[in-house]
Amino acid sequence: MTTSYPEHAADPSGHFVQAEVRALESAGANVTVLALRGSAFGWPGAASRLRENPLRAFSAAKEIARVMVAVSRNSSFSRVIAHWAIPCAWPILQKCASVEIVSHGGDVRLLTAMPARMRQLLIGRMLQNTSSWRFVSERLKTDLLGALDDGLRMRLEKIARVQASELSFEVDTGAVDKARIEQRERARGQKVLAVAARLVAGKNVDRAIAYAADENAALLVIGDGPERHRLERLARKLQANAHFLGVLSRAETLAHIAAADALVHMSEAEGLSSVLREAEALGTPVITRP
Numbered sequence: 001m002t003t004s005y006p007e008h009a010a011d012p013s014g015h016f017v018q019a020e021v022r023a024l025e026s027a028g029a030n031v032t033v034l035a036l037r038g039s040a041f042g043w044p045g046a047a048s049r050l051r052e053n054p055l056r057a058f059s060a061a062k063e064i065a066r067v068m069v070a071v072s073r074n075s076s077f078s079r080v081i082a083h084w085a086i087p088c089a090w091p092i093l094q095k096c097a098s099v100e101i102v103s104h105g106g107d108v109r110l111l112t113a114m115p116a117r118m119r120q121l122l123i124g125r126m127l128q129n130t131s132s133w134r135f136v137s138e139r140l141k142t143d144l145l146g147a148l149d150d151g152l153r154m155r156l157e158k159i160a161r162v163q164a165s166e167l168s169f170e171v172d173t174g175a176v177d178k179a180r181i182e183q184r185e186r187a188r189g190q191k192v193l194a195v196a197a198r199l200v201a202g203k204n205v206d207r208a209i210a211y212a213a214d215e216n217a218a219l220l221v222i223g224d225g226p227e228r229h230r231l232e233r234l235a236r237k238l239q240a241n242a243h244f245l246g247v248l249s250r251a252e253t254l255a256h257i258a259a260a261d262a263l264v265h266m267s268e269a270e271g272l273s274s275v276l277r278e279a280e281a282l283g284t285p286v287i288t289r290p
Helices: 015-026 046-052 056-072 085-092 105-113 116-127 138-146 150-159 173-187 205-215 228-237 250-259 274-282
Strands: 080-083 099-103 130-135 160-162 192-196 218-222 241-246 262-264
Touching: 046 056, 056 085, 080 085, 085 099, 085 105, 085 116, 099 105, 105 116, 105 138, 116 150, 130 138, 130 150, 138 150, 138 160, 150 160, 173 192, 173 218, 173 241, 173 250, 192 205, 192 250, 205 218, 205 228, 205 241, 205 262, 218 250, 228 241, 250 274, 262 274
Parallel strands: 080 099, 099 130, 130 160, 192 218, 192 262, 218 241
Antiparallel strands: none
C-alpha cells in the first residue's frame, strides 16, 4: 500500500517502493501493489498538491474510500506493508490484522507537526494492529519517538526498527555519454552541477541556484513543482547559467547525475535521500552546503 508509485517510465514517484516490490518478487513473493491515484496524489507529492488546491482533499477522500473497499474484499494477504503511516496504515489498513508501517521523511514530519492530542490518538490507533514500524533512517525514528508520551514511546520502541529503502537501478553508458555531450553544450566551458528534486520550498533549490551563480558553474535542474516559476525568476536575477529540464525519466535523471561534475543537494529535511545514495553509487561528488 502506497501513496507514491511510478505510473510510467518518466514518473519519478515512488521508485524506492518499486525497488522493494522487485526485491520481494525476486525472493519469491507474489506482490500486489495498491497505489492511491487521483488529483491529490502523485508528483510532486500529496502535501504540495493539496496546498496548491485544497479542494483536492475531496478527491483524496474518495480515493481512500475506494482503496479501503478493495482491501476489505481481499483477505488473502499474508503480509501487509504500508508505505506512509497516513493515509495508508490509517485509515486504509486500520482493520487489517497485522500491518508493517514504513515511514519516510514526509510521513514523520506530518506526524510530528500535528497537535499533540491528535498525534497521540492516531499513533495509538495504528499501534493496535502494527507488527513492525520501519523507519528509513535513525533520525526519523528518534524524531517520532521524541514527540510521544512515555506510554506510546515504549510501545513504539518495541516494534521500531531502522532499515534503508531498497535502491535498485542500472545506468546505460551510452545514455551517460549522451547526457555528458548535452551538458557540455549547455555549460559553455563551465563546471556542470546537477540538482534533482521536487521543486518545493523544503528542497532549497534556490540555494543550489545561488551556489552555482557564485561558483560560475552551469546548473541542471531536474524536476518540477510549484516553485519552478519562482526559481526561474531567481536564476535570471542572479544571471545563473541554470537549465530547467523538467521531469525526466529515471534513466535520464541517473545519466545526468552520473555525467555531472557534482550533485548539489541543499535540502535539510530528508529522512534518507535516494538521490544522495544514487550519486554515491554512481561515483558523483555531492555538494551539500555552500
